[in-house]
Amino acid sequence: MNATSVITLVAAIAWTVVFVSWCRRRLRGDAGRRFFRHPAAVRGLAVLVLFATIALVAPLVTPYAPYQQILTLQDHPPMWLHPLGTDFIGRDVWSRLVYGARVSLGVGTLGMLLAVTLGGLVGAAAGYFRGWADALLMRCVDVGLSIPRIFLILGAIALWGKLGLWALILLLGLTGWFATCRIVRADVMSVRERPYADAARALGVKPWRIIVRHVLPNSAASLIVSAALGIGNMMLLEAGLSFLGAGVQPPQPSWGNMIADGRDQLSNAPWTTLFPGLAIAFSVMALNATGDALRDALDPKSQRG
Amino acid sequence: MDPAVVARLQHNYGLDRPLLEQYVRYFVELAHGELGESFYQRRPVAQAIADAVPNTLLLTITALAIDFALGILIGLYQASHARRRSDVALANVTLFFYSLPTFWLALVLQLCCAVWLGWFPTGGITDPAIHDSMPLLGRIADRLYHLVLPAVTLGLVGAGGTARFQRAALLDALGHDYVRTARAKGLAEPAVLVRHAWRDALLPVITLAGLALPFLLTGAVLIETVFSWPGLGKLAADAISARDYPLVLGTTLVATCAVVLGSLVADLLTAAADPRVRLRS
Numbered sequence: 236m237n238a239t240s241v242i243t244l245v246a247a248i249a250w251t252v253v254f255v256s257w258c259r260r261r262l263r264g265d266a267g268r269r270f271f272r273h274p275a276a277v278r279g280l281a282v283l284v285l286f287a288t289i290a291l292v293a294p295l296v297t298p299y300a301p302y303q304q305i306l307t308l309q310d311h312p313p314m315w316l317h318p319l320g321t322d323f324i325g326r327d328v329w330s331r332l333v334y335g336a337r338v339s340l341g342v343g344t345l346g347m348l349l350a351v352t353l354g355g356l357v358g359a360a361a362g363y364f365r366g367w368a369d370a371l372l373m374r375c376v377d378v379g380l381s382i383p384r385i386f387l388i389l390g391a392i393a394l395w396g397k398l399g400l401w402a403l404i405l406l407l408g409l410t411g412w413f414a415t416c417r418i419v420r421a422d423v424m425s426v427r428e429r430p431y432a433d434a435a436r437a438l439g440v441k442p443w444r445i446i447v448r449h450v451l452p453n454s455a456a457s458l459i460v461s462a463a464l465g466i467g468n469m470m471l472l473e474a475g476l477s478f479l480g481a482g483v484q485p486p487q488p489s490w491g492n493m494i495a496d497g498r499d500q501l502s503n504a505p506w507t508t509l510f511p512g513l514a515i516a517f518s519v520m521a522l523n524a525t526g527d528a529l530r531d532a533l534d535p536k537s538q539r540g
Numbered sequence: 541m542d543p544a545v546v547a548r549l550q551h552n553y554g555l556d557r558p559l560l561e562q563y564v565r566y567f568v569e570l571a572h573g574e575l576g577e578s579f580y581q582r583r584p585v586a587q588a589i590a591d592a593v594p595n596t597l598l599l600t601i602t603a604l605a606i607d608f609a610l611g612i613l614i615g616l617y618q619a620s621h622a623r624r625r626s627d628v629a630l631a632n633v634t635l636f637f638y639s640l641p642t643f644w645l646a647l648v649l650q651l652c653c654a655v656w657l658g659w660f661p662t663g664g665i666t667d668p669a670i671h672d673s674m675p676l677l678g679r680i681a682d683r684l685y686h687l688v689l690p691a692v693t694l695g696l697v698g699a700g701g702t703a704r705f706q707r708a709a710l711l712d713a714l715g716h717d718y719v720r721t722a723r724a725k726g727l728a729e730p731a732v733l734v735r736h737a738w739r740d741a742l743l744p745v746i747t748l749a750g751l752a753l754p755f756l757l758t759g760a761v762l763i764e765t766v767f768s769w770p771g772l773g774k775l776a777a778d779a780i781s782a783r784d785y786p787l788v789l790g791t792t793l794v795a796t797c798a799v800v801l802g803s804l805v806a807d808l809l810t811a812a813a814d815p816r817v818r819l820r821s
Contacts, residue, residue: 274628274631275631275632275635381796381799381800381803382792382795382796382799383754383757383758383795383796383799384754384758385757385758385761386757386761386776386791386792386795386796387792389761389776389777389780389788389792390788390789390792392780393779393780393783393784393785393788394785467639471639471641472758474641474643474644475641475642475643475758475761475762478641478643478762479761479762479765479777479780480781481780491641494641494643494644494647498647498766501647501650501651501655502651502655502656505651508644508647508648508651509648511644512640512641512644512645512647512648515640515641515644516636516639516640516641516644517639519639519640519641520635520636520639522639523635523638523639524635
């Protein structure tokens with residue numbers, strides 16, 4: 236560590252504390268109060284804000300570049316200069332962890348964004364238009380849900396070889412929308428029968444406009460919750476794929492391929508495996524806690540202790 | 541490579557035929573139970589899968605048992621101590637396990653229990669040196685001994701999710717009128733919890749068991765790789781790195797069938813357990 240990275244890290248922690256307490260003070264409405272009543276909401280939100288902030292200011296909190304090798308220091312245990320130790324070719328684990336956060340959090344978020352958009356649109360179309368389009372789309376969703384995703388993605392990777400980052404995000408998004416689609420469809424089917432949807436139809440509003448302006452906003456709650464809970468799954472899947480060598484390709488660091496790198500040094504340099512795993516565990520935990528709290532906030536009917 | 545050799549190989553694998561014909565032929569052969577020939581194992585795909593499936597079944601069924609036994613027990617305990625300190629503490633623990641990357645937990649347990657403490661073997665399904673010379677009971681014990689770490693890893697991660705689910709379902713059930721009636725009758729709290737509320741709260745868990753299969757198979761791909769467990773997941777992962785398309789297709793197909801079968805069994809079990817659900821008569 237050097238002075239800049241320590242100062243930036245402290246600043247990031249301070250910003251997180253300020254931001255979370257600001258949110259807590261400002262969001263005093265019904266939903267906000269329900270959100271913060273969840274026992275893990277504050278912790279979850281704080282971890283997410285902190286990780287995202289650190290990922291954003293990565294060059295400032297890392298004393299080394301993620302690819303920089305210090306060849307005299309291989310598999311060195313944690314010390315002041317390298318707070319999380321160094322890996323098998325002398326790269327600083329802390330620096331790689333921080334840059335890996337960009338990749339892991341980014342892939343999870345973008346993949347989920349794509350999945351939620353697709354799932355929302357297809358689900359809305361199926362639920363609104365009903366009939367043969369609904370039947371066809373939902374059978375496709377059934378097929379998609381019945382193939383274990385990791386096999387599907389591994390199959391695609393076997394066909395096309397190693398994937399770039401964007402292709403990986405695309406693949407994760409394209410295989411991840413089936414569950415969201417089902418939820419949204421169920422929502423839309425009930426919303427389309429409401430009087431205001433009838434009124435819009437009577438006024439001659441076009442179906443897609445009704446879907447986007449009237450129907451989807453009413454199932455926004457389930458979309459947001461399923462997105463928050465889905466990012467964690469996306470991240471776990473990305474980590475698993477990268478661990479198998481099929482996801483994010485080295486030397487670009489992702490938490491999953493850092494664990495894969497550390498695997499062969501497990502017994503003499505456990506820190507190279509331990510810290511990326513904890514990083515995944517804590518961010519997924521924070522995402523799940525925030526997702527649970529969001530559900531409490533947005534869906535008052537499902538009050539679960 | 542000599543073009544003549546390439547042409548012969550293409551001909552042998554039928555790659556010189558039009559795509560549509562290859563596709564149709566794939567289905568015709570599939571209908572005959574013919575999954576093709578694995579490139580790198582140099583034997584029929586069906587045979588490679590048949591060797592791997594029992595190992596994966598052993599692993600996933602053991603993991604499923606650990607998952608649900610532990611998950612349901614923790615969920616029951618949490619619901620009966622709802623909002624007390626022990627409930628909150630357990631909620632944090634289950635959330636942690638639910639959020640863990642399975643392969644990472646596998647590596648950590650491997651390091652702690654196998655490398656450092658030496659309690660369990662680091663991997664494999666049997667002891668290659670002495671397994672064949674053991675008596676029957678010894679061979680079974682050897683298998684179970686190798687099974688502990690992978691099954692516990694997979695079971696623990698699953699139990700986190702099951703416990704959360706069971707707790708929520710139980711709290712839901714405890715809010716119903718029949719529970720108040722049971723309490724008003726003067727039934728002891730354990731009887732109310734187990735005989736009345738839990739019977740209702742078990743239904744969503746049965747549904748979850750069917751849905752747990754994709755999760756377990758995904759976990760199996762990663763865990764089998766960590767523990768060199770020669771099952772379907774490791775077969776698939778190896779097939780990917782070897783670019784062995786027939787084997788990739790075969791393993792995906794079998795995994796998909798398993799998932800479909802799993803949700804069918806879960807549906808049938810729900811119908812059997814829930815008097816409100818009836819299969820169409």
